[in-house]
Amino acid sequence: MNQTRHIAARAPLIVDPATLAEDPHASFAELRKNHALIQLGEGQYMALRAENVLPLLTDPRTTQIKGKDYVRLRGIPDGATARLLRDFFLFANGDEHRSRRTLFARRLPHGTMRDMQTEIRSVADAIVADLPRGTSFDFVARMAARVPAAMIAGILGLPRADAPYFASRVYELAPAVAPIYPIEDHQRIEEAAVQLFDYVGDHLADRLVSPRDDMLSSLVASWQASQEISFDSLVHQVLGIIIGGTDTTRAAFAMLVALLLERPDDWAAIQADPALIPGAVSEAMRFDPSVGSIPRFTEAELEIGDIILPTGVAVLASTMSAMRDPALYEDPDRFDIRRDQPRLHPVFGNGPHRCIGEMLARLEMQEGLAALIAAAPGIELETAPRMTGFGSIRQITPMQVCIPEFQ
Numbered sequence: 001m002n003q004t005r006h007i008a009a010r011a012p013l014i015v016d017p018a019t020l021a022e023d024p025h026a027s028f029a030e031l032r033k034n035h036a037l038i039q040l041g042e043g044q045y046m047a048l049r050a051e052n053v054l055p056l057l058t059d060p061r062t063t064q065i066k067g068k069d070y071v072r073l074r075g076i077p078d079g080a081t082a083r084l085l086r087d088f089f090l091f092a093n094g095d096e097h098r099s100r101r102t103l104f105a106r107r108l109p110h111g112t113m114r115d116m117q118t119e120i121r122s123v124a125d126a127i128v129a130d131l132p133r134g135t136s137f138d139f140v141a142r143m144a145a146r147v148p149a150a151m152i153a154g155i156l157g158l159p160r161a162d163a164p165y166f167a168s169r170v171y172e173l174a175p176a177v178a179p180i181y182p183i184e185d186h187q188r189i190e191e192a193a194v195q196l197f198d199y200v201g202d203h204l205a206d207r208l209v210s211p212r213d214d215m216l217s218s219l220v221a222s223w224q225a226s227q228e229i230s231f232d233s234l235v236h237q238v239l240g241i242i243i244g245g246t247d248t249t250r251a252a253f254a255m256l257v258a259l260l261l262e263r264p265d266d267w268a269a270i271q272a273d274p275a276l277i278p279g280a281v282s283e284a285m286r287f288d289p290s291v292g293s294i295p296r297f298t299e300a301e302l303e304i305g306d307i308i309l310p311t312g313v314a315v316l317a318s319t320m321s322a323m324r325d326p327a328l329y330e331d332p333d334r335f336d337i338r339r340d341q342p343r344l345h346p347v348f349g350n351g352p353h354r355c356i357g358e359m360l361a362r363l364e365m366q367e368g369l370a371a372l373i374a375a376a377p378g379i380e381l382e383t384a385p386r387m388t389g390f391g392s393i394r395q396i397t398p399m400q401v402c403i404p405e406f407q
């Protein structure tokens with residue numbers, strides 16, 4: 001037996017996901033010191049150190065976890081949720097992934113998103129104008145949720161008035177991609193998946209017969225011309241974009257505003273110099289991210305720290321842990337809006353699956369924040385939100401704020 005395999009006889013530490021969820025930043029900091037890898041359940045591992053997490057995403061010995069394995073490993077019962085996860089291009093590889101991603105990548109390029117900056121700002125301005133004055137309200141529901149939902153509706157060509165309908169169902173469905181499937185909530189998740197599937201399917205079918213000047217019409221026309229995937233699969237891909245673009249940015253935006261309001265010097269600094277806003281957005285997504293880990297599947301044996309992972313298991317790359325690793329960021333537990341950030345922010349992943357909506361998400365948060373400091377600079381934080389969960393899409397708790405009467 002060679003040296004590596006001898007060392008590999010060490011088994012990874014098994015960590016109870018419920019314990020990890022109690023205070024993930026503190027647990028990761030403690031675990032990272034002695035463990036590059038932990039085990040969360042049967043065939044499910046998590047890499048914690050920056051030196052392993054980032055290379056894992058592009059390591060040729062890993063692939064994106066396939067939808068069918070994702071569903072099987074998490075024990076998701078058959079139905080609309082399972083069909084969506086088996087089919088969405090996030091969980092596909094190679095040509096199958098490329099051809100589906102291209103459908104959207106060429107419709108969401110950075111340049112087009114930049115051209116939408118003014119529209120995003122006017123949507124955000126209208127939402128800020130509509131916020132209550134002189135009384136407490138939940139910032140997550142009244143603002144952070146509304147900007148991304150309104151924008152994704154606008155981009156696809158869905159009625160903006162429908163945003164609350166589909167967004168509330170997206171929030172029900174999003175926990176389906178948590179590291180441990182919440183089987184106790186399956187009925188709620190499944191109902192949301194069925195309703196969203198019907199909602200998107202109806203809109204796409206409508207564009208088939210009465211095309212308009214919107215992205216849904218152009219998607220359905222490309223689909224009709226190529227017929228490479230089934231109509232149901234087209235619905236799944238659009239649904240995936242709606243899920244990806246709604247929940248992640250809602251939580252990230254609320255956390256950004258909360259982190260700044262908790263630090264009056266930073267809040268004053270961005271008011272005095274709005275050029276600090278993009279750095280504040282990046283720093284908030286590093287400090288308490290709305291996506292905590294990225295799943296991969298081992299196609300060959302893989303060494304992580306002093307443990308060799310077998311072929312055919314799921315390994316979650318904990319970007320959340322890596323972004324607090326002192327090996328990657330100096331003084332990582334300090335929130336610093338002037339910090340030098342890497343060109344590729346780890347929160348958006350890396351490799352062929354790197355987030356397709358990064359520019360949109362950044363602009364929504366930047367313009368949302370700019371709208372808020374312009375029209376409601378005196379907003380006060382009454383109850384800070386908490387980001388819950390430690391992997392995949394994390395959830396945010398309500399955030400009570402109050403804007404003075406005459407702002």
Ligand code: HEM
Nearest residue numbers: 089090244245248249252291347348349353355356357361
């Ligand atoms: C703060 C906001 C966001 C964060 C933190 C985030 C994070 C991520 C990450 C980490 C991935 C890579 C997953 C992997 O490699 O397995 C990803 C992929 C993806 N994101 Fe985002 N995302 C955000 C916003 C958005 C928005 C606004 C959209 C909608 C346009 C979107 C749509 C997608 C899609 C469709 C994919 C799959 C890409 C592929 O598999 O090729 N995301 N996102």
